[in-house]
Amino acid sequence: MKVTITFRNREKSFIPVEAEMITPDAIFQDKEIIVGEGNRSIPLTQIADLSVEGSPSSVHEVDILIRGDASRVKRIGEYMTGGSITIESNVGMHCGNFMSGGRIEILGSADGWLGREMHGGEILCHGDAGDYCASGYRGGRKGMVGGSVEVIGSVGDFACEHIAGGAVLIHGNAGDFTCAEMKGGTVIILGDSSRVCANMSAGTCYVYGSAEEMIPTFEKKGCIEHDGMAFHHFRGDVANRGKGDLYVARYTYLR
Known part of the structure; x- marks a missing residue:
C-alpha cells in the first residue's frame, strides 16, 4: 500500500x-x-x-x-x-x-528529539537534527535502546543522552554533552563534539574529529588504529565507576 x-x-x-x-x-x-x-x-x-x-x-x-x-x-x-x-x-x-x-x-532536517527513546527500526535524516537526537526525554533515565539512527548533517546538544543500546552515526558535528550518561550502544561522530560521554557507564563512542573540553575523569588506556586512523582510547567515566570506551582522534581537556 x-x-x-x-x-x-x-x-x-x-x-x-x-x-x-x-x-x-x-x-x-x-x-x-x-x-x-x-x-x-x-x-x-x-x-x-x-x-x-x-x-x-x-x-x-x-x-x-x-x-x-x-x-x-x-x-x-x-x-x-x-x-x-x-x-x-x-x-x-x-x-x-x-x-x-x-x-x-x-x-x-529534523527538529529536536529525533528518535527519542526508540527501541528498534531505522531512521535516516539527510539534513541536520536538533537537540536531544536519540536521547531520552527530560527527567528520563533511558534514551535510545535499539535500532539505528543516521544523520548526514550535524546534530545539536545532548545527542544520545542516556543511550542504552542501538547504533547512531553522525556524519557532521555533534553539540555539547553528546552521549552524556551513556549506558550502552555504539555512537560514531565523524566530526567534532564537546564534553563528550560525561558520566558514561558503558557503551562505545568514536569521535573522528576533535573532542573539545574532554571530561578529565577518563582513564587514558593508550592508542589504537581503527578504520585507517589513530585514536586515543579512554575508559570511563571513572567518576561513575564506568567502563565505557571512548575513542577520539584529537582532544583538548576541559579547563
Missing part, C-alpha cells in the same frame, strides 16, 4: 500539529487519522490531501510518503512497528518517538 499525505499551506503555519497517528500501524488498522492543531483535534484531511493505493496484508507493506511543509508537524512515526515513512521536507519535533520497527527517511 502506498499512502501519500500532502500538507496544504496553512494560514497560521506557526501553530504546531501533533500527528502521532501518522504511522503505518494506524493506516493498516484503517483508523481515521486525527491530529491536534493548537488546542483542537481535527481530521488530518482538514489540513492535508490524502491518497491511498493498494491494500496491505500487514503493516510492513504500508509505505507513507509525506509532502508539503512538515516542519511544524510533530510526533510522526510515534510507536510505529513496521512499514516505512518518507518525508520530503523538514520535519518537526519527536519524529520516531518510541518506534520499534520500520524505517523513517527524512530528506530535509
